[in-house]
Amino acid sequence: MSDKHVIRTEWKGNMAFEADVNGHKVMMDATTEGGGQNSGASPKKLQLVALSGCTGMDVVSILQKMRVNIEKVNIEVQGDVADEHPKHYTKMHVIYEFTGKDLPLDKLEKAVRMSEETYCGVEALYRKAIEVTSEIKIIES
Structure with a gap:
């Protein structure tokens, strides 16, 4: 059950x-x-919060298991809103910003992809209705 x-x-x-x-x-x-x-x-903006928290927890957990030493993670979620009622999100874009020293891009990309494709239940639901895209930014410390 x-x-x-x-x-x-x-x-x-x-x-x-x-x-x-x-x-x-x-x-x-x-x-x-x-x-x-x-x-x-705003209840609508809490949908963006749900996506950032869900994928963020996934990505951090995966990177910890990969023994990637990240110092900081910031996630920005941008939502495009429909012009007509009901004014729902038509697209979301997730920007992952990782801070650390010599961070391996391949592992960051793998962790994000695993969250997007396998683990994040919020994103899985959103993808059934709208386009969800992402990008990764690295900040060297």
Whole structure:
């Protein structure tokens, strides 16, 4: 039998909602232009957060198993938004920025590819609906 994940979200007034994710509180709200008070993250942008966290955890874990000594990893996810309603993402682009000394590009590429093609469940779902692309940047320390 497969796992089932469950979260609960409570309306906090106006446009604000608070989600409980395993005891972690996630505030969501609309911008002031959207009728909210900007007291939390946009639900749509949290889709970008989910992708960055999912693939980031995969990539770091894989690189650690490969004994690649990374000092820092930053992940930027860019999402192109449809012009018409529903205003969903039409494309996402992931930029992996690795900092370290003499980092092996082939291993970085392999770790990213393994996350994209095998391990990241968030990306697997997104790829069924939209184009997801990526690039790697290396910063020598």
